[in-house]
Amino acid sequence: MLKAIIFDMDGVLIDSMPYHAQSWIYTFNKAGIESVS
Numbered sequence: 001m002l003k004a005i006i007f008d009m010d011g012v013l014i015d016s017m018p019y020h021a022q023s024w025i026y027t028f029n030k031a032g033i034e035s036v037s
Contacts (some may be wrong), residue, residue, distance in 0.1 A: 008014055028035040 006013070011017060016033065025035045
């Protein structure tokens with residue numbers, strides 16, 4: 001039985017910034033918006 005879910009939104013537990021950046025670039029490209037790298 002699942003009792004807890006941990007959200008790490010600020011990178012304390014895992015450095016997730018590269019994943020966030022990748023997902024924004026993908027989303028912008030799908031919407032036809034040129035993204036900056």
